[in-house]
Amino acid sequence: MPQKNDAEFYANLENKLAKTSNWPSAYLYKFIVPTSDAKIEKLVEIFDNLGAVIKTKKSSKGKFTSVSIHLKMKNPQDVISKYKEVGEKIEGVISL
Secondary structure (H helix, E strand, O other), X not given: OOOOOHHHHHHHHHHHHXXXXXXXXXXXXXXXXXXXXXXXXXXXXXXXXXXXXXEEEEOOOOOEEEEEEEEEEOOHHXXXXXXXXXXXXXXXXXXX
């Protein structure tokens, strides 16, 4: 996620989500993390007990792992709060 103005970025994202989906709605999160069992486990923990379908795939050289998380979210604010939680708890994560 952009570093310059997170508040503006999240406000724009919330607006787009509100306009493009009927809530509650299925949402697909995509993250790239440095390949580390601890970081991947932490990411899985954040979405644990939410009924998420989580898929991981290592990069060709194994340095990074992409993590796709598909689940039903109540509203755009909940989507954004999960992005923020991931950013705060996992160093080096890239949100797509």
